[in-house]
Amino acid sequence: MITFLEGILDEKEPSSVVLNVGGVGYELSVSLNTYEALPPLGDKIRLLTYHHLRENEEKLFGFADKDERECFLKLIDVSGVGPASALLILSSQPLKTLCQIIANEDIKALSSVKGIGKKTAERIIVELKDKIAPLSAKLGSSGKTTSKDAQDAVMALVALGYRQNEAQEAVNRALQKDPDASTDQLVRYVIQNRS
Numbered sequence: 001m002i003t004f005l006e007g008i009l010d011e012k013e014p015s016s017v018v019l020n021v022g023g024v025g026y027e028l029s030v031s032l033n034t035y036e037a038l039p040p041l042g043d044k045i046r047l048l049t050y051h052h053l054r055e056n057e058e059k060l061f062g063f064a065d066k067d068e069r070e071c072f073l074k075l076i077d078v079s080g081v082g083p084a085s086a087l088l089i090l091s092s093q094p095l096k097t098l099c100q101i102i103a104n105e106d107i108k109a110l111s112s113v114k115g116i117g118k119k120t121a122e123r124i125i126v127e128l129k130d131k132i133a134p135l136s137a138k139l140g141s142s143g144k145t146t147s148k149d150a151q152d153a154v155m156a157l158v159a160l161g162y163r164q165n166e167a168q169e170a171v172n173r174a175l176q177k178d179p180d181a182s183t184d185q186l187v188r189y190v191i192q193n194r195s
Contacts, residue, residue: 002060006046012038014155015087017062019047028062029083031090032155036148037064050076052083061087067135068095074135078127080120089113089124091159094152095135097184102132112191114161150175153186160191170194 005028007021014035019026028047030038039045047062048069061083063069068090075086092113093101101109102125110121150171157167170190174181177189 002049002051004046004048005060005062007044009038009041009043009045012041014159017047019045019062026060028060029087030062030064031068031087032152032159033068033090033095034062034064036152036155050083059083070135071095071098071132074128074131075124078120078124080123081116085115085120088115088159092156093187094156094184097188099132099135100184102128105129109188109191112160114159149181149183150186152183153190156183156187157190162190 005019005021005026007019007026009017010020010025011018012035014032016027016029017035017038019028028049030047034047047064048066049063050061050069050072052059052061061072063072072083072086072090075081075089076083081089089110090098092098093109100106105125107118107121107125110116110124111118116124153171153174154164154167157170158164162170167190170193171186174186174189174193178185181189
């Protein structure tokens with residue numbers, strides 16, 4: 001199993017990166033959280049990985065830190081949640097917020113992720129509520145909103161299926177209501193107030 005890859009960041013997009021490791025380009029699917037943590041192109045980085053093998057498919061998933069990979073592995077253990085769905089779930093919220101959603105049994109927030117229905121959301125909560133508690137406890141608290149928080153909220157909403165301009169307008173409305181909202185608060189507000 002490939003545990004990590006270390007090399008030069010050759011390409012990056014919100015859903016994937018190409019890492020040049022000794023002259024070999026590895027494409028890794030990443031969440032928005034990992035994408036935001038990436039350095040500029042040309043920098044040396046180390047990404048933790050999950051190597052997904054199937055009969056006719058081989059795919060690498062990259063993670064900026066152990067906590068996100070741990071959550072990903074817990075998600076794919078849930079029946080009906082594959083690696084692509086797990087990555088969408090991770091992209092929908094900052095990791096701390098996602099852990100809180102599961103711990104608080106917020107089926108509505110979890111089922112708002114594209115491709116995750118109510119039954120799958122319920123299964124995730126039932127199977128992971130206790131398993132996610134230690135991870136949730138070690139994650140820090142979020143601070144004041146910055147322009148990066150607003151950008152992260154827009155990217156998370158796009159990953160959830162919103163159009164770019166729709167997501168931007170919704171985040172701007174949320175900021176008018178609460179200028180000090182964190183990324184997760186902005187996303188939650190938009191989801192809860194979707195018309």
